[in-house]
Amino acid sequence: DQQVKQNSPSLSVQEGRISILNCDYTNSMFDYFLWYKKYPAEGPTFLISISSIKDKNEDGRFTVFLNKSAKHLSLHIVPSQPGDSAVYFCAAIRRGGTSYGKLTFGQGTILTVHP
Amino acid sequence: GAGVSQSPRYKVTKRGQDVALRCDPISGHVSLYWYRQALGQGPEFLTYFNYEAQQDKSGLPNDRFSAERPEGSISTLTIQRTEQRDSAMYRCASSLPPGGAGELFFGEGSRLTVL
Numbered sequence: 001d002q003q004v005k006q007n008s009p010s011l012s013v014q015e016g017r018i019s020i021l022n023c024d025y026t027n028s029m030f031d032y033f034l035w036y037k038k039y040p041a042e043g044p045t046f047l048i049s050i051s052s053i054k055d056k057n058e059d060g061r062f063t064v065f066l067n068k069s070a071k072h073l074s075l076h077i078v079p080s081q082p083g084d085s086a087v088y089f090c091a092a093i094r095r096g097g098t099s100y101g102k103l104t105f106g107q108g109t110i111l112t113v114h115p
Numbered sequence: 116g117a118g119v120s121q122s123p124r125y126k127v128t129k130r131g132q133d134v135a136l137r138c139d140p141i142s143g144h145v146s147l148y149w150y151r152q153a154l155g156q157g158p159e160f161l162t163y164f165n166y167e168a169q170q171d172k173s174g175l176p177n178d179r180f181s182a183e184r185p186e187g188s189i190s191t192l193t194i195q196r197t198e199q200r201d202s203a204m205y206r207c208a209s210s211l212p213p214g215g216a217g218e219l220f221f222g223e224g225s226r227l228t229v230l
Binding site: 045089108 | 146159210218219220
């Protein structure tokens, strides 16, 4: 039972254009969502997050949008840069629950930004 | 150290052998997490600790898997009588607040191969 899904295994974008990575979830108890970025041979690193009480959070070139009714979130990167090429994981957690550390991850999307 | 340190980075073992994977979290981080990541998938929760107390071990696949953090710092994940299906990347992460806010700092992982 995949509670967090990233249906696009890969995405290719030209430098300077927008990258949009999508994520869907099924568990309505999730109340906090995160994006992690992973380079080869490294561990995932935290990128940006959003609480379920918001519908948008922005940090520089990165913006995360949350549509609770659709159980969908997306990560926008504008403008995309070659250094953004990495695997992006969507993750969700129920912060009000008893297992604060129990993140549920999606399968990841490989982003390639071409110069 | 500056980041989460895991050892060994690579471990090849024969089926039936016991394996111990070590994690040294960021100094002062209260919470420590173990995740497992199969190829092409996102990390999957195994267990987590606040200080030395194991808060949730619901993700451990079976009783061959155990984890400890006796002094609230370094943690060891032990797999007894390894099987080929145990082959995966095992990732440790830590966070500062008790319980975490989802913003975990991951190590580079220990890749386990069971022959």
